[in-house]
Amino acid sequence: MTLEARSLARSFGRKKVLEDVSATFPIGLTLLTGPSGAGKSTLLRLLATADKPNSGEIIWQGQPLPAARRALRQTLGYAPQAVDLPEDLTAREFGLHIASLKGLSRSDADAQFAGILEALGLLPDIDRRIQGYSGGMRRRLITAQALMGDPQVLTLDEPTAELDSESAAAVHGLVMERAATASVIMTTHLGEQLAPQAVQNLRIADGKAQPVG
Amino acid sequence: MTVSTVTASAFGADLLRYRRSASLWLLLLCAPVAARYMISETEGEGISIAVGGQLPVLTSPVFGIWLGIVVSTLVMPVVFIYLRAGPTRRQPWQLDETSPASRIAIALGRFGADAAIMMGVLIALSLAGLFLAWMKVTGPYQPGHILLLLWVVAGPTLLAVAAIRILFDAVPILRGALGDFLFFMLWMASIIVPSIAAENGSTFANNMASVGGAIRPLMESAPPGSESFAIGTSSLAPGRVELDPWAGIGAQGYLASRAGWVLLSLAIAALAGLVYRPHKSKARTQRFAWLDRLTLRRLLPGAAPSSQHATRAGLGIVPLVLAEMRLIASGSLFPLLAVGAAAIGLADDYRHAGSPAALLLLVFALSAHAGRTEARGLVALTATAPFHPLIRRMAFIVAGTVLSLAIAVPAMMVHGPLHVLELAFLTGAAASLAAIVLAWAARSPFVARITLLIGWYAYMAS
Numbered sequence: 001m002t003l004e005a006r007s008l009a010r011s012f013g014r015k016k017v018l019e020d021v022s023a024t025f026p027i028g029l030t031l032l033t034g035p036s037g038a039g040k041s042t043l044l045r046l047l048a049t050a051d052k053p054n055s056g057e058i059i060w061q062g063q064p065l066p067a068a069r070r071a072l073r074q075t076l077g078y079a080p081q082a083v084d085l086p087e088d089l090t091a092r093e094f095g096l097h098i099a100s101l102k103g104l105s106r107s108d109a110d111a112q113f114a115g116i117l118e119a120l121g122l123l124p125d126i127d128r129r130i131q132g133y134s135g136g137m138r139r140r141l142i143t144a145q146a147l148m149g150d151p152q153v154l155t156l157d158e159p160t161a162e163l164d165s166e167s168a169a170a171v172h173g174l175v176m177e178r179a180a181t182a183s184v185i186m187t188t189h190l191g192e193q194l195a196p197q198a199v200q201n202l203r204i205a206d207g208k209a210q211p212v213g
Numbered sequence: 214m215t216v217s218t219v220t221a222s223a224f225g226a227d228l229l230r231y232r233r234s235a236s237l238w239l240l241l242l243c244a245p246v247a248a249r250y251m252i253s254e255t256e257g258e259g260i261s262i263a264v265g266g267q268l269p270v271l272t273s274p275v276f277g278i279w280l281g282i283v284v285s286t287l288v289m290p291v292v293f294i295y296l297r298a299g300p301t302r303r304q305p306w307q308l309d310e311t312s313p314a315s316r317i318a319i320a321l322g323r324f325g326a327d328a329a330i331m332m333g334v335l336i337a338l339s340l341a342g343l344f345l346a347w348m349k350v351t352g353p354y355q356p357g358h359i360l361l362l363l364w365v366v367a368g369p370t371l372l373a374v375a376a377i378r379i380l381f382d383a384v385p386i387l388r389g390a391l392g393d394f395l396f397f398m399l400w401m402a403s404i405i406v407p408s409i410a411a412e413n414g415s416t417f418a419n420n421m422a423s424v425g426g427a428i429r430p431l432m433e434s435a436p437p438g439s440e441s442f443a444i445g446t447s448s449l450a451p452g453r454v455e456l457d458p459w460a461g462i463g464a465q466g467y468l469a470s471r472a473g474w475v476l477l478s479l480a481i482a483a484l485a486g487l488v489y490r491p492h493k494s495k496a497r498t499q500r501f502a503w504l505d506r507l508t509l510r511r512l513l514p515g516a517a518p519s520s521q522h523a524t525r526a527g528l529g530i531v532p533l534v535l536a537e538m539r540l541i542a543s544g545s546l547f548p549l550l551a552v553g554a555a556a557i558g559l560a561d562d563y564r565h566a567g568s569p570a571a572l573l574l575l576v577f578a579l580s581a582h583a584g585r586t587e588a589r590g591l592v593a594l595t596a597t598a599p600f601h602p603l604i605r606r607m608a609f610i611v612a613g614t615v616l617s618l619a620i621a622v623p624a625m626m627v628h629g630p631l632h633v634l635e636l637a638f639l640t641g642a643a644a645s646l647a648a649i650v651l652a653w654a655a656r657s658p659f660v661a662r663i664t665l666l667i668g669w670y671a672y673m674a675s
Contacts, residue, residue: 100222101312
């Protein structure tokens with residue numbers, strides 16, 4: 001089970017964000033670090049199939065995308081940095097909708113989602129509408145939906161931004177639990193803190209990815 | 214994962230969001246209110262619908278068809294605005310798009326929720342229609358006839374609107390102003406084309422040209438020599454013409470065309486899933502970058518790290534208005550289009566050429582800027598600025614009016630200042646006021662844009 005990026009390049013207009021990024025993402029935690037605007041989120045979006053590279057390939061289980069896109073999506077968890085959450089739904093309704101899109105059974109998803117929310121301290125608010133959620137609660141909710149269905153590839157964009165240390169520790173705990181059997185790729189501003197637990201630390205700068213340490 | 218599970222989930226989630234939106238109640242009120250003002254009184258007051266230059270005798274079946282016309286004229290753009298700007302516009306796109314679920318299944322589920330809301334509108338109109346008919350119909354009061362004809366005429370129309378909105382949401386280029394404009398054109402065509410098509414024989418193909426579907430039943434049942442049709446006419450011949458809409462409903466190909474529109478709507482919704490393309494953050498300014506080289510934009514100073522600290526700008530009204538003007542007229546295309554509108558203003562009939570051209574440009578520019586500034590996040594930010602948000606909104610109205618006057622300057626020099634000045638002032642001020650009020654209410658540019666486009670059409674055609 002491997003996810004691999006080969007010579008990925010992505011530009012926006014004339015701005016080249018990623019020029020030549022190659023990396024393999026083994027089971028365990030891969031940290032993406034680097035300065036703001038370096039292209040960490042762009043790389044994460046490419047790996048999560050939310051965007052397409054201008055050139056280069058993403059390989060899943062030995063097969064390149066787009067042929068392997070559906071197979072990858074069936075076992076993918078993605079938590080972007082910002083999501084336009086459906087304000088009128090409760091967290092449970094939102095979680096169940098995402099679960100159905102992932103192909104999870106309703107009863108299993110309900111139980112698992114409640115468990116994840118409990119670990120993240122959101123269970124008391126599971127039947128509250130999202131419009132009443134604070135910034136930190138929304139961030140944890142976005143992470144929770146990504147964890148549903150035990151994804152083999154988990155891509156998280158700054159999952160601990162806006163969180164207090166206790167909530168951040170809860171997120172890290174769940175992420176490391178998943179990293180035992182899945183490939184977890186995460187951008188974070190807490191790179192130094194998590195580096196000892198990561199299997200690799202990739203620094204994104206000047207459009208390229210360089211292993212650190 | 215089955216397709217039906219995904220469809221059911223998308224349907225359920227969207228329907229929940231609609232049900233919880235306060236604006237749904239306003240929408241449900243809209244159709245009955247429209248019906249109240251579109252059913253002519255005995256004397257022909259209100260918005261008249263004339264066959265052969267005369268009002269029809271308001272029997273129960275004619276009343277049902279008339280309610281259908283209310284839907285295909287007034288209600289159609291309103292429901293599109295609601296669906297387009299409503300609670301389901303904000304989706305967790307990035308999560309949907311990276312899921313393995315079938316896009317067609319999601320699109321059909323969302324279409325189902327939209328269709329359910331449309332049926333809610335139709336039920337509200339039916340109830341109001343039954344009450345109005347009880348007071349107004351000539352001859353026997355036949356609720357069954359009213360409901361049947363209303364639903365045959367208006368049901369497929371509303372399903373088609375729901376399908377079009379799903380399709381427009383699926384294609385990136387139609388998610389913004391172009392989609393709004395295209396719907397406006399479709400709506401105009403849906404009013405004009407059927408009147409022309411109805412003069413040809415009743416066939417399935419001819420009837421499919423009418424998404425509104427209300428004109429054929431009236432025309433086919435008119436006495437020989439009275440086959441002309443008009444909505445909103447003021448020149449009415451005395452007396453009333455007797456119609457038998459049941460004969461019209463049975464006209465060749467009519468009922469098949471209504472069923473055809475139901476199937477076509479489903480097909481459009483499925484097509485929306487098929488052609489769906491993800492949301493992308495594009496470098497929009499790059500698209501017309503070549504235009505910047507032709508305009509003053511290239512003369513703007515670049516960053517100078519060694520420059521002095523900026524002095525505090527004077528917090529006067531004039532700088533605020535100027536800033537609003539710059540933002541309304543932002544974008545590479547605006548200067549060129551403004552020159553074009555000003556040039557059209559040199560034509561003889563300023564009221565029907567230059568003024569609508571300038572207004573059309575302002576409709577897009579004003580609604581875009583108003584929508585940007587009234588977005589929730591930005592309002593929270595600008596509320597802490599030294600100027601009260603109301604002052605900024607007033608500056609927006611002044612800025613829009615000044616831009617309208619500026620575009621009209623060449624026309625003033627050719628046609629004389631007074632007439633042109635009056636039109637430019639009134640259209641600029643009215644459009645600016647409507648844009649900022651509607652953007653404030655909807656927190657987006659959609660409502661303002663479509664409403665102003667409809668207003669623009671009424672202004673141009675009057």
